[in-house]
Amino acid sequence: MAHIETDLGALGGVKSARVNLTGRRVAVVYEDGVIAPQALIDRLGFLGYMARPFDPRETGLTKDDRENARLLRALAVAGFAAGNVMLLSVSVWSGAEGATRDLFHWLSAMIALPAVAYAGRPFFYSAVNALRLGRVNMDVPISLGVLLASFMSLFETINGAEHAYFDASVTLLFFLLAGRYLDHLMRARARSAIAQLISLSAEGASVIEADGTRRYVPARELKAGMLVAVAAGDRLPADGLIREGTSDMDRSLLTGETAPETVKPGSLVHAGEMNVTAPITVEITAAGNDTFLSELVRLMASAEQGQSRYIRIADRLARFYSPAVHTLAAITLLGWLLLGHGWHDSIMAAIAVLIITCPCALGLAVPAVQVVASGRLFRSGVMIKDGAALEKLAGIDTVIFDKTGTLTKGEPALVSPLMVSTETLALAAGLAQASKHPLSRALVREVAKRGLQPVSVSDIAEHPGLGLSGQYMGEAIKLGNRAWCGMEESADDHGLLEFAFRRGAKVPVLFQFEDRLRPDAAETVAALRQMGLAVHLLSGDREAAVARVAQAVGIDTAVSRASPQAKLAYVDALSKAGRKVLMVGDGINDAPALAAGYTSMAPSSASDIGRTAAETVWMGESAAAVARAVRVGRRSQRIAKENFALAVGYNVFAVPLAMIGFVSPLVAAVAMSTSSIIVIANALRVGLGRTADAGSAKRDADTAPGTRALRDAA
Missing domain, CATH: 3.40.1110.10 (Calcium-transporting ATPase, cytoplasmic domain N)
Known part of the structure; x- marks a missing residue:
């Protein structure tokens, strides 16, 4: 990751480059006119990575299916070879000698060598590309280990030796591929919600011409001002205003509510929403990359591109992996030879070191958590615009709410x-x-x-x-x-x-x-206080209105008639006092305070400036999203630390065992694959937490002074 980011960042006109390991993407911010996208693609090709411009529609299952098929074919070949070579090896293990033993060794070679050549391609191609560019990636020692075991077995067979290790070679490859295949499946499960978002977009629409005729137009060719007919059961292809017809609209994408909402002429509707009951005519106001759905896609992409402190640490550690692992393997080989062991045992010990130290678990420890957490929050109506915001949400100790449009509707x-x-x-x-x-x-x-x-x-x-x-x-x-x-x-x-x-x-x-009040406003405040957070209300409204809301939701510290400058000063004062502030606001007057906070949130109903300034945006009316985001942030931070400890602890424990000969290459392959799977499986736990975050504090919220009175009045 760091190598790609550093190399691209050194190009003239490139402001920043950010690699998304799980999503297999790189986002580059560059100056148009100074450097062209093709130059970036060419540079990535030089670095050994085939690249093309990102098309959100390619983030669905097609690409994953191709990768699945490639790995599954390689796994099937390796499994077939491993099973058959194992059967042939039984006679040798049972005491076959002379010509019989040599025959079974040669039969094993005829099965194992083609299988290694075919099934090992995912590792070999990656390793060759890296070496061609003068680099060493994690597939180099894996390939070296598999090839060394295979060539050693062939050498022993040619010389009529008593033992050959073709069974170990293909079984080793089988377990490596099994680990990579499971790793791919679990990454696909953890991958972002972008593909789900894109699937909500209509492929095209029936455009109504001036003479009343209709023609089908692909979504990418739609323009503002066009009239489109949307039948019941169809999704909207663009944002627009309803000109004719009344219908019920599934607006869960925007509001988070599952109940359809009635829309009529003059209602604003968005791409991705589904027309439920009756045909309508919509005048397009925004199409293509300008739609609300496209904005959600960009927000999700930004969330996954963000790098937390732990990702940067893991990346720096992984950078030193290749030199370290080859040095350790060389030390193991020389050490065993100096201690009087034969070439065979010494090389097998070195192979075990090469394989067991693969840093897959370290590289996946934090990004996997980040992607799973972002996906879970999205499905519950919260958009993380920056991956680092998750880490910040976990670290806050103070929450400041604006009143109008934030705690209230x-x-x-x-x-x-x-x-x-x-x-x-x-x-x-x-x-x-x-x-x-x-x-x-x-x-x-x-x-x-x-x-x-x-x-x-x-x-x-x-x-x-x-x-x-x-x-x-x-x-x-x-x-x-x-x-x-x-x-x-x-x-x-x-x-x-x-x-x-x-x-x-x-x-x-x-x-x-x-x-x-927004639904669950009082419950949300109570939930935040149960988490040990200080909650403040900061509003530009009149004292009586602010006091009424503060009493209703259970906030003790409330400030009224605060100008934008006063809000900014209030947040700055808390920050200088060492507090880590989550600022929650929705208006233009909140933008400076949103930017000044340690992190920030805004509802989707906020002004454009408010949504831009905030690092997290929630959809729907309920304020419970605030408590939910904090809970998921804390949970993801805890699991990220667990993954980091697991990845580092695995290497600290496993490498010495391999160096002293307690681990065979086969066991090393199983251990390496298992460590990656454990890390990703642990990351998936982020999505298994409770979803009713604010509801757990409902009883305490109901005791807040004035809550029942305000509800009854509402």
Whole structure:
């Protein structure tokens, strides 16, 4: 990994190069116009790696199937040869002598040598490419060990010796291939969710032409502005706005919710979502690489490319592997010869050292955990944009929440008066629909939810800082603040948002709105506190509104009326005090604080700037994703340390045993393969943890002051 990254990074115009070992990809950031992609591909070819531009659609099963088939064929040939040579060796072990023994040795050679030549190709090709470039990779000592055992056996056969070791050669290769095949299968299982994401994308769409005719257009050729017909049961090929039709849409990709959501003309829909019940016509607003689905793919790729501290350590250790293992093998060979052992026993001991020290386990120890953890979080609605964020999530000791859009939904809902005449509500909505004010939109939503139509109002005028006015059946009507509508001001608004409505000389009606909590907000805070984390609330909202939410979710430390600069200063102060802060926010005003935190999270509903600044993004309404991400981060960090210890401990324990002759080449092959499989299997444990993270703290959350009252009000 380090060799590729260093070599590519040294090219002019290349800003950075990052290798994804598990995904078999390298991501390069370069200056367009200074260096061309083909130059990067050519350089990788010079380094011994056949490369081509990354196409997300090739991350599915086809490529893995080809690799599986290649390894499986090699494994089958090695297994066939091992079984038959073992049968032929039984007569030799039983005491066959002279011409009979020599005949069985030659028969074994006729089976074993072609099998080694064919089944050993995955190792031999890799080793030759490395040597051609003046490098030594992990397949060089493996190939050297297999070939030495085979040629020694052939030498013994030609000279009519009593023993030949063709059975050991092909069985050794069989176990090496079995380990690599299982390693490949488990890597494929651990591999990213990118292939799953891409599978959600439609291959094409039926485009509606200006004359009403339809033609099929591949997804890659779709453009913004096109009208496409989407039948029930089809997935959307691009992002867009519904122009005709009402249907139910499976939006689990975006919201994490399995229940379909009703969409109608004007609704925004995204590529990858499935139209469930009725045909619709969609006007494309974003296609190809500009869709929300493509953004998710890029986020997942970024997550897998990130390197944690442990990956960098493992990479540095693996860099010293080749010189060290060949030195140890040479020392073993010379040591055995100096102690009076024969060439045969000395070479077999050296072969065991070459094979048992393969650093596969060390190279996979951390990347496998990172990929499994990112995949598990994605499936539960959390996107990790940087692999290093997992390590950071495990190390945090403080969580700071913004209020609006983070602990709350960011969508005011009418809570009072619940019993109001339909005429008054429809009339107020008639004024409200002329304004873009959040409370005006909330009032219009409430009217639509009740199945009402806003009343037509004439002479509507908007008065900045005051509200709206208009005429209805000869009466003046107003919608706005208390004073504007002739109501007395109140010293305590209980943290609610207010709109007053007045019709002529009638008594004004006060509409009160509440920005409702996200599902599981209180449970999430309780879960974080159970993990030993300090939880703060930092908001630019009014003191009463902030205090109401803080009391409802159980946060003791709350700061209100905080400007973006104040939020940044607050996070900086905690950081300078040695705290490792997870900042959770959603707006443009949170972006500086998100960037200043040790790590950061944002909901998918956040502003573009907020999502860009955050290292982790969660989808759906539930705030439980925050606690879930921290739990998975901690679990992955613990398992990464276990894997690192297993990989290092294996080599510390196994190498001395091989050097003193306690391990044969065959046992070495089994041990090496087993160590890699154990490391990957341990990494898969990340995906077996509990998923109901915040739910375990529900009982404590329910005791938080004000939680039940706020829920009832909502």
